[in-house]
Amino acid sequence: MRLLLVASAAAIALAVPAAAQIETEIPPPGESAQGQVSVTIYNNELALVQDTRRLDVAAGRSRLEFPDVSAQIRPETVTLTGEGIGIVEQNFDFDLLSPQALMQKAVGETVTLVRTNPATGAETRERARVLAANGGVVLQIGNRIEVLRDDGLPVRVIFDRVPAGLRARPTLSVTVESQRGGRRPVALTYLTPGLGWSADYVALFDEANGRMDVQGWVTLTNNSGTPYNNAEVLLVAGSVGGGSIRPQPYGVRRGATGQIRGAGTETADRERLGDYYLYPLPERTTIANRQTKQVSFLNVSGAPARRAYEYRNAWLHSANEPESANTVLRFSSSRNQGLGDALPAGTVRVYQRDARGNPQFVGESPIGHTPMGSDIGLTTGQAFDVKVQPTVERRERVSSGRWRTTMRYVLTNARSEPVTVDLVQSGLWGDTRIAEQSQPGERRSADETVWHVAVPANGEASLTATFDTRF
Amino acid sequence: MVPRFRGGKAEWLALLLLSLPGPLTAQAVVTSPAPDRVAVTVYRDPDRPADQAPDLSFLDGYALVSETRRITLPAGESEIRFEGVAENILPRSAIVTGLGDGVIERNRDAYLLSPGTLIERSLGHRVHLRRTSAATGEAREEEAVIRSGADGALVLQTAAGIEALRCTGLNETVVYDGVPAGLSPRPTLSVRARTDAPLTATVTLSYLASGFDWQANYVAHVSDDGDSVNLFAWLTLANTDSTSFPDADTQAVAGRLNRDNSRVPPAEARSIDLSCWPAGTTSDLPEEEFERQEIVVTGSGLMAARAFAIPAPPAAAPPGAPNAAMVATQEDLGDVKLYRIPEPVTIAANSQKQVAFLTRPRVAARFVFRQTVAPVARASPAPARRFMVARNRAADGLGVPLPAGRLVLFEALEGRPILVGEGTMNDRAVGEDVEVDLGEATGVATTLRPVGAGKRERDFELVVTNDRPVPVRFEASLAGGEVRRASARLSRRDGMPLWTVTVPANGRATLTYGLSTP
Numbered sequence: 001m002r003l004l005l006v007a008s009a010a011a012i013a014l015a016v017p018a019a020a021q022i023e024t025e026i027p028p029p030g031e032s033a034q035g036q037v038s039v040t041i042y043n044n045e046l047a048l049v050q051d052t053r054r055l056d057v058a059a060g061r062s063r064l065e066f067p068d069v070s071a072q073i074r075p076e077t078v079t080l081t082g083e084g085i086g087i088v089e090q091n092f093d094f095d096l097l098s099p100q101a102l103m104q105k106a107v108g109e110t111v112t113l114v115r116t117n118p119a120t121g122a123e124t125r126e127r128a129r130v131l132a133a134n135g136g137v138v139l140q141i142g143n144r145i146e147v148l149r150d151d152g153l154p155v156r157v158i159f160d161r162v163p164a165g166l167r168a169r170p171t172l173s174v175t176v177e178s179q180r181g182g183r184r185p186v187a188l189t190y191l192t193p194g195l196g197w198s199a200d201y202v203a204l205f206d207e208a209n210g211r212m213d214v215q216g217w218v219t220l221t222n223n224s225g226t227p228y229n230n231a232e233v234l235l236v237a238g239s240v241g242g243g244s245i246r247p248q249p250y251g252v253r254r255g256a257t258g259q260i261r262g263a264g265t266e267t268a269d270r271e272r273l274g275d276y277y278l279y280p281l282p283e284r285t286t287i288a289n290r291q292t293k294q295v296s297f298l299n300v301s302g303a304p305a306r307r308a309y310e311y312r313n314a315w316l317h318s319a320n321e322p323e324s325a326n327t328v329l330r331f332s333s334s335r336n337q338g339l340g341d342a343l344p345a346g347t348v349r350v351y352q353r354d355a356r357g358n359p360q361f362v363g364e365s366p367i368g369h370t371p372m373g374s375d376i377g378l379t380t381g382q383a384f385d386v387k388v389q390p391t392v393e394r395r396e397r398v399s400s401g402r403w404r405t406t407m408r409y410v411l412t413n414a415r416s417e418p419v420t421v422d423l424v425q426s427g428l429w430g431d432t433r434i435a436e437q438s439q440p441g442e443r444r445s446a447d448e449t450v451w452h453v454a455v456p457a458n459g460e461a462s463l464t465a466t467f468d469t470r471f
Numbered sequence: 472m473v474p475r476f477r478g479g480k481a482e483w484l485a486l487l488l489l490s491l492p493g494p495l496t497a498q499a500v501v502t503s504p505a506p507d508r509v510a511v512t513v514y515r516d517p518d519r520p521a522d523q524a525p526d527l528s529f530l531d532g533y534a535l536v537s538e539t540r541r542i543t544l545p546a547g548e549s550e551i552r553f554e555g556v557a558e559n560i561l562p563r564s565a566i567v568t569g570l571g572d573g574v575i576e577r578n579r580d581a582y583l584l585s586p587g588t589l590i591e592r593s594l595g596h597r598v599h600l601r602r603t604s605a606a607t608g609e610a611r612e613e614e615a616v617i618r619s620g621a622d623g624a625l626v627l628q629t630a631a632g633i634e635a636l637r638c639t640g641l642n643e644t645v646v647y648d649g650v651p652a653g654l655s656p657r658p659t660l661s662v663r664a665r666t667d668a669p670l671t672a673t674v675t676l677s678y679l680a681s682g683f684d685w686q687a688n689y690v691a692h693v694s695d696d697g698d699s700v701n702l703f704a705w706l707t708l709a710n711t712d713s714t715s716f717p718d719a720d721t722q723a724v725a726g727r728l729n730r731d732n733s734r735v736p737p738a739e740a741r742s743i744d745l746s747c748w749p750a751g752t753t754s755d756l757p758e759e760e761f762e763r764q765e766i767v768v769t770g771s772g773l774m775a776a777r778a779f780a781i782p783a784p785p786a787a788a789p790p791g792a793p794n795a796a797m798v799a800t801q802e803d804l805g806d807v808k809l810y811r812i813p814e815p816v817t818i819a820a821n822s823q824k825q826v827a828f829l830t831r832p833r834v835a836a837r838f839v840f841r842q843t844v845a846p847v848a849r850a851s852p853a854p855a856r857r858f859m860v861a862r863n864r865a866a867d868g869l870g871v872p873l874p875a876g877r878l879v880l881f882e883a884l885e886g887r888p889i890l891v892g893e894g895t896m897n898d899r900a901v902g903e904d905v906e907v908d909l910g911e912a913t914g915v916a917t918t919l920r921p922v923g924a925g926k927r928e929r930d931f932e933l934v935v936t937n938d939r940p941v942p943v944r945f946e947a948s949l950a951g952g953e954v955r956r957a958s959a960r961l962s963r964r965d966g967m968p969l970w971t972v973t974v975p976a977n978g979r980a981t982l983t984y985g986l987s988t989p
Contacts, residue, residue, distance in 0.1 A: 040889055048890045075823055076524070076688050076707045077879065079793045086796025087827065088814075090705075094527065095821035104713070107656045117608035118642070132656035134740030136586035144599075144646050147586040150743070151637075151644035153603055165715060165819060177796035191879070191890070238913050240893045263852035263916040263936045265977050273884050274838075274891045275857060275912050275939065342938070368854075369913040371938035429847050431929055431988045446846040446921050446931065 033068040035185075037231040039195065039287065041220055043345055043369075044239035047195035049228070051188045059181035061088060065173045070192035071225025075172060082186035084179040094170040097162060103133045105163035113141070114156040194224030195287075197235050199346025200294070201367075204359055205305055205329060207352065212305040212331065214339055216298025216346075218279060220287070228287045235279040237344035237369055259365060264373025266335055268342040277342050300339045305331040308377065309419055311388040312448075315427025316395075316405070322387035322412060325421050326379045327363065334373040343370040350380045385414035386421060386455070393464070401470055404435065409463045413455040423451045423463060430470060437465040498548045498663070505555040506538035506676075510720040511818050512809075513685045513708050517727055521875035522895035525684040527823065530711045532684030533561075533730075537677040544670045548575070553660045557680035557712045562660060564679040569672050573664040580661065584654035587741020590625060592651035593617050599646040600627060600636075612646065623746050638747035658738045682711045685723045687876030688825070689896065691836075691859070692792045692888065699868065700836045700859070700880070701792045704829035706799050706810055707876075710818050718815040723799075725874035725898060726807030795827035801872065808872045835867040836860065840915045840943055843967075844933055845950040846986065852916035852936065855945065857892060857909045863899050873899040878907050914938035915945065915974070928955050928985040935981075937974040945980065946971050952986035 035053035042048075049070060057064070064080075075092035095101070107130050115124050128139040128146075137148035149155050197220035205212045218235055222228070271278040279297055287293060311325040329350055332338030345368050351359040363380025370376060394406040413419050429447045441451040455461045516532040519525065525532070536557055544551070562579035582588060600615040618633065619626035625636035625645070637643060660678075685708045691700040706723055710716075799810045812826050840855040859880060864870045873896060880892035892909030899905050915937055923930040929952075935945050948967040959982055961968045972980045 038887060042890070046890075048888075050887070076705065076825060078825075079690065081793055086794045088797045089816055090825040091819070092823040093819055093821065094823075095819065118603065118605045119608035122608070131650060132584035132654075132740075134583045134585040134656070134738075135742030138584055138586065138589060138650075140650075144648065145589070145650055146646050147589070147644065147743070150586065151601065151603060151642040153642050189888070234889070236889065238910075240890055240910055260852060260916075263918065263938075265936045265938050265979055267938055267940045267977055271884075272939070273889050274882055275914055276891065277913070278884070278889075371914050371916075371936075373938065431924060433924055443921055446919050 032227070032229050033066070034229055037228050038234070039228050039231045040234045040236055041195050041197050042236050042238060042240050043196065043198060045193050045196035046240060047192055047224070049190055049192055052185050053188065054183055055082075055186045056183045057082070057085065057176065057178045057181065057186065059178055061175060061177050063173055063175045064186075065171060066188055068226065069172060069188070069190065070194065071169075072192050072194045073172065074191045074193070075170075077189075077191040078172060078174070079189045080174045080176065080186060081189070082176075083184050085186065086177045088175040088177055090172070090174045092170060092172050093165070093167055095165050095167060096170070097166040097168055100133075101166055102159055102163070103130065103137055103157075105166065106130045106159060107133055109160075111160070112158040113139070114158060116154045116156075118153060192224050195220070195222050197221070199297075199344045201298070201343070201346060201348040203305075203329070203348055203350045205307075205350055205352045205362070207307060210304055210306050211302045212329075213301040214298065214303060215296065215300075216341075216343070217294045218297050218344070219292060219294050219346075221292045222287045222289055225289055227289050227291075230284050230286055232284055233281040233287065235281070235344075236273075236276045237279065237342070238276040259367045259376055259378055260370055260374050261330075261377050262375040264333060264342075264371040264375075266371070266373035268340075268372040270342065277344065279344070298339070298341055298343075300341070303331060303339050304337050305329060309383055309386050309421040310377070310379070310424065311409075311411075311421055312424040312426055313388075313390045313407075313409070315425075316392055317390055318392045319389050322389040322410070324382035324384070325386045325388055325411075327381050327383045328422075329378045329380055330376070332373070332375055333370055338373070340372070342372045343367060343374075343376075345369045348378055350378070386419055387412050388421065388423065398468075403469050403471060404466060405469060406464060406466045409453075409465075411453055411455045411461045411463070413457065413459055413461075416457050418457045418459075419455050421453050421455060423453050424448050425465065425467075428467070432470075433468040435466045435468045438463050441465070498550055499545050500550050500552060501542060501544060502552045502554060503540045503542050503674075506540050508539045508720075509716050509718075510537045510722070511535070511683075511716050512537075512722040512724060513683045514724050514728065515686065515875075516684050517730060519684070521686075521897045522877070524877065525686060525707075525709050527709055527711065530682050530684040530709055533679055533681045534683040534710075535677065536560075536680055536716070537675065540674050540676065542672055542674050544573075544664065544666050544672070546666060546669050548663065548665045551662045551664060551674075552655075553662070553676055555714065556660055556676070556678065557682070557714045558657065559680045559682040559712050560658070560660060561679045561681065565660060566677045567662055567674060569674040570662070570664050570666075573666050573670075575663040575665055578661050578663070579658060580653065580655055581658040581738035582654060583658070583738050583740035584650060584656050585740035586743045588654055588739065589647060589651070590617060590645070590743065591620055591741070592654065593645075593647060594620060598627075598648070600629060601644055601646050603642040605642060615645075617645075623744060625743070625745055635745075635747060637745055680712060684709050687725075687828070687874045687896075689829075689873075689876060689878035690792070691834075691878060691880045693836075693880065693882040693891070694833070695883070698835065698837070699833045700861075702829065702831040702834045702869070703792055703795070703827065704873075704876075705825040706812070706828045707823060707825050708818065709823040711821055713820050715820045716818040719818050721812040721816050721818060723810045724804065724807050725810065725872065727898075728807065792832075793827070795830055797826060798830065799826050799828040801828065808874065810874075829871065829873075831868055831871075833868045834861055837944070838909075840912055840945045841947070842917055842945075843948045843950055844917065844919055846919060846921070846929070846931060847951065852918045855912045855915045855917060855935070857912050857915075859892065859894070859905075859907045859909055861905045863901055863903050863905050869905075870901050872901060873905065880907075880909060915943060917947070922983065924988075925985075927988055929988060930983060930985045933970070933982045933984070934979055935972070935974055936979045938977065940976050942973050942976050944971070945974050947982070949984065949986075952988070955985040955987055957984035958982055 038050040040048040110129050113126050113128050128141045131138040131140050139146050200217045200219050202215045203212050308328045308330045309325040310328045347366050349364040350362050352362045354360050365378040389410045391408045393408045396404050398404050426448045441449045444450050512535040514533050594617050599612045601612045603610045615627040615629045618628050627634050688705040688707050690703040799812045802809050810828050837860045839858050841858050842855045875898045878894050881888040882891045894907035894909045917935045920932045922932045937943050947970045954968045970982050974980045
């Protein structure tokens, strides 16, 4: 009896008009609605996109939609400018079309059910009203109440239309007021994360002559989810943004400024805006999604460079066995006797020729944004043959508020030439005084003193220092 | 047959409505599907710091929604159901006016129609059990009585005896004859009212709803001479409620209001989760359960669909300064500031809206480099930070209340605007200083060296370097002790000695000073 009822319901259902089309136009693949695109990329995974499109804007009020913007667009940063155009409001709608949203919006509406007979594959249609969509869909079919697909049998639910307001993807729209109608360039500007760049340096160090050749490459990456076609690209050396709003992306370490030993005051021969250096790409280029692009920006040969050794001891640290000193590549970014350029933050990879003349990798180090004229010391690794063993020799209380600490540092050199080790004792902030020392040192900062200790070839040297401290 | 109840007051009421004879059952149900006019006032999340943009997948601010509805009531007692209210309504905050003394009580029913509550409410009732043969496709129905609640199993009494639903391996389901009373598809606000004569009234319903937030987004363009900015500001409103408010009179309130932590009790809507006896095989895999998970549209699934991955957003940015055709106006409301959008706009479900509220073409502003210098372990050389500094007064081209938000700063390069800074601003009243930290500088840095130490004093040399071809203004706050002497005149700011200096182009400036020993 009930089967009969189902059949008659199906007959009614067939009379229902075909489902309405989704009104959005779908552009053919490969075609983009982008116009003339300029992209300004910052070091901290942030980019400014300017997209000038030729749009037909009607006189009076109209609503403009913008497809092909970055998938990660920060909607509140959007600005639209154009001749004679005033902005009424901007909207970013993210009520997305999904099976759940469809069903939720259909509560109270009528839908079509198509049941497939599990044995014969025959289809029967019937109309049903959606009563509720909470933890399961409750349907009214005729005067029966059922739960959708509760018995595990295949049932298709066909909706008559997409409910108003549900969208395929987050949609940006701007309502504008225009004094006149007609086609004109309209500039859309917005910020997006997902585009970033850093510098990569290749340094070929010639130790015998104390020179090095340096090539600098900018590496830009696009993970924003959208390609930028035929774009004018400008790279800005710097991270825009106050406070610690966003964590620094991996790989761009601002804390790497310890590599600068003296900040420079020279201005490089490059375009500049405010505090930032600008690196424009020479011609328009397409940045595809998930693409990494490299462009050369620096090529210096024969810049003076030398190898140095550095050992930094923490306050009151005694080592049980000798510890390797760091190998440090020292050079300058000044116009005279240096690279002659400002260095945007990135990674320096150091190569050195082996006995056969082949370049071998000898270590890498990150650098921060480095002004021209700076002294740079890159820690590239740890020396095999040069070691230091620090020892706290004596620590005594001289009065209620003062302590005296005697440190001994033993430096060894297994190389067949003499070396000089920059021995740094840190942790001296406060009112620490050096009461005695076996050779004069240099107080480099409030926290550190450095001694330049010469260690003979295949030999040993030692240094003692006594510190007068409050603690 | 009277169903058994375990719930609270609302259900008891529903039970009374269902079962009692007399005037109560004569109650008419009047449904008001949507408001005629609506006004929305959005309040910020009081606990969100200014440097954190609203998270569009979870907004913790709120809104006051005021609706007008035209309702016709028959004489006697009636229940008015308000549909189309915000999903995240705080029912206790609702105010209904326009019905005079007629209001008897106000209810929010959150015992929702769902597969689980259907079973729960049908306990002891006669239902139909439909079994479909997988071999022939034939569906058969027989009568059954539900003998267990919906908690984990469904036991039915059929003509054959006692059986458990879907422990049979057959395709089977329960078909009901009707929806039990008192179950609504969505949480519903209703009012029970009594009138002596038929009445057509304009009813105003006001309530608070969560799931809204707003912030200001400032866009500043540096003028060509570099001593002023063009300041533009957006009112950025966001709504994650599933209800749209078309053509709403829209306001936003800046200021901090006290709020108690009042949580809306969650609506009860159950899916069915059936468990069976061991199926008598060597492997006891709950295959039926897996099938169920495919079918059931759970509440948490709906939540997940809404919380799609959207980039964490902060500030606003334009090229040539934008031109606003509609500007929100500001008025004082007690101790807070109210921003009113002059025309009705649509606050759509799951959307963010921006309307301009401030355009000031010339605001005097300075750009300075700042640092707090203390004799502690620090990066050396340590980069300074760049600040935009302005006074919020009419003489400087500003002089309006500035609600908290993000600021982006642009500077033109050959006609093309380039972003040169991004920062945060707290609420700033008229007359206050506006200082925005734009980020770390790349070319201005300081080095601090001790140059001597006496019994009561430590001497330091502070060197600031500038790699730019123009002089820059640098301000250092000296921390770490009392300044005994200094090689330059110091002022004070925020209780700390302040050294202000103009660093020459491509040059350096030096200060030596003595700090008292701690």
